[in-house]
Amino acid sequence: MNRTEAMDMVRESISRVVPGADVAALRPDDAFRDVLEMDSLDFLSFVEVLSERSGVRIEDEDTSRLTTLAASADFLVAAAR
Numbered sequence: 001m002n003r004t005e006a007m008d009m010v011r012e013s014i015s016r017v018v019p020g021a022d023v024a025a026l027r028p029d030d031a032f033r034d035v036l037e038m039d040s041l042d043f044l045s046f047v048e049v050l051s052e053r054s055g056v057r058i059e060d061e062d063t064s065r066l067t068t069l070a071a072s073a074d075f076l077v078a079a080a081r
Contacts, residue, residue: 001054001076001077001080002077003073003074003077004075005072006054006072006073006080007028007069007070007072007073009050009053009054009076010022010050010069010072010073010076011023011026012053013041013046013049013050013053014026014032014036014046016049017038017042017045017046017049018036018038018042018046021036025070026069028068028069028070028073029068029069029070030068030069031067031068032046032066032067032068032069033067038072040058041064046066047063047066050066050072050076054076054079054080055080056075056076056079057079062075
C-alpha cells in the first residue's frame with residue numbers, strides 16, 4: 001500500500017462513520033476531531049472501520065497516531081510493510 005492509497009482508505013473510512021463529511025476538503029494535517037467534529041465514539045468507530053478495511057491491527061496505543069490524514073496514512077503504510 002502506498003501513501004495515496006492509504007489516504008484514500010482513511011477518507012473512505014471516515015465517510016462511513018461521519019456521513020456527509022467533506023473528506024475531499026480534508027487537508028493532510030487537519031485534526032479529524034476538530035475539523036469533522038468527531039466525538040469519541042465516532043473516532044473509535046473510525047479506528048474499527050479503518051482496521052477492518054486495511055487489514056491492519058490497530059492497538060489502543062496506536063490511536064494517538066491516527067489524528068490526521070497524513071499521520072493515519074503514514075501509520076498504515078508503515079504497518080503494511
